[in-house]
Amino acid sequence: MFSSLLLSELRILFSRRRTVALLVALAAIPILIAVAIRLASSPGTGRGPAFLDQVTQNGLFVGVSALVVAIPLFLPLTVGVVAGDTIAGEASHGTLRYLLVAPAGRARLLVVKYLGAAAFCIAAALTVVIAGTLIGAALFPVGPVTVLSGTTIDVGEALLRFLAIAGYVAVSLLGLSAIGLFFSTLTNVPVGAMAATISFSVASQILDALPQTEWLHPWLFSHYWFSFADILRDPVSWASFGDNALLQAGYIAVFGALAFGRFLTKDILA
Amino acid sequence: MLLPGGESSDLAIETHDLTKRFGRQTAVAGIDLAVPRGSVFGFLGPNGSGKTTSIRMMLGLVSPSSGSVRLLGEEMPRRLSEVLPRVGALVEGPAFSPFLSGAANLRRFDSADPLAPPRTRGARVEAALDRVGLGHAASKKVQAYSLGMKQRLGLANTLLMPRELLVLDEPTNGLDPQGTREVRALIRSLADSGTTVFVSSHLLAEIEQICTHVGVMSAGALVATGTLDELRQVGAARVILQTPDAAAARRVLVGLGLALLEATEPDHVVASVAEGVGGDGDGLRPEAIVAALVEAGVRVRGFSVEQPSLEDRFVALTGEGFDVVQ
CATH class of the missing domain: 3.30.70.100 (Alpha-Beta Plaits)
Incomplete structure (x- = not known):
């Protein structure tokens, strides 16, 4: 049964020590930020990552600040590890052949593996936001949030917005997960697939920063990675979310198709 | 019951001109295997003679360059999802997630079988572990298992569901003499209950004691096949x-x-x-x-x-x- 295999995959993914370590490392980012700001008594100077100077006034901003810090490297790194491991990790343990003769079904296994990676994206974004909100509330005053449009929303509303931001960031990472899944079908060495996936995320961000490749920017999967601030407007601007979701869906379609094309016909020799 | 394909129904495994080439190298060169139902078929040959590649083709892991495979009367790999739940397999040594316990590994493989009922999973895993004498190590992580224990766990994995055919690639590899005897006894008891057992080995002594039929591979070709007595009489x-x-x-x-x-x-x-x-x-x-x-x-x-x-x-x-x- 599909649900049986998916549940088993999720249970194993999230009980695995490596996954837990990745999530702990992500949770450490807001904690480090909050503690560093708390220890430095001087108020924010306005420099540093977005939202950072607002932390001392309102602890709720720790989560978003941590996301800004984590998005360029830490988040893609953890997603690269999990997505790159999907198929190649099974191949390297030799368990791929036993899953396939069980028979898991190649298409079914690929879908389950992708859903596992997607679940990790959600867990990763939530971990940063939740850990940030908790440590922020513990170390700093908490109150109504002044959003980017200048209006103020109450704490409950703000928490909902932060959850929405976590969702936005998780969706942003789905394209990268599909790329990782495809790389993972190409090799029996998980580290190779992980490194290739992470390199792709770095390359995409570099291209996105070069004015010479401006024509390419809207097609880069990292293009909307920092646009989640739109959620903090009043009213919420969903336009970039829609564009981003469409872009990620395109990456899922292309790299998903490549992964299927490769995996469904591949000789399993590992 | 007459299955489509007529005489195929009394063969558990049937290959026709099965060939696999990797680049310029021919790993399996047109083998015609006929494994009767109810037999214990010894698949013998030196290391590198194409046994494992043949087994991988039978199980749909590797696609043949040419030729065909029928498993339990059904065409492979087209009918893979219908056939493989009726087949238990140990392919090129046991393999498990080292960070999971023995029982958790078996539960995982079992949940990949679409026909395995989840409600009886725990009981079936326990029974399979007991059958290979691993009940005491069920909750131990596989990375702490010895090679012999992994081999037993691999055998337990083939026994999670009632099977019509067992494909065992080198099942006694890494076992001590006592373990080898136990595996032989296990294969005999499975064969007595009507399961067809296809067992590969590069060790002649193992095959000779438990098999009714033998096929001999050499350099990718099937150089002899028949009952054990037929092979003895030649020469x-x-x-x-x-x-x-x-x-x-x-x-x-x-x-x-x-x-x-x-x-x-x-x-x-x-x-x-x-x-x-x-x-x-x-x-x-x-x-x-x-x-x-x-x-x-x-x-x-x-x-x-x-x-x-x-x-x-x-x-x-x-x-x-x-x-x-x-």
């Missing part, structure tokens, strides 16, 4: 004579149509008989040879007829480098 029996009158004895034996072989000891004469020599049949009878020798004045101090051993047969079939158990 010449040898006459070994102990006598001080070696020269006279040789003349008599040659006169009877035997071919002389090199003797290892000075007062021995060894010759081979093309026709079967035994107590029965139309061939040359042992007593007739002895009578002829005595008549010629040869002092017969010892006389024996040896059927060719399977080992001789396999060395002859597979050539040098065959990894026979010492």
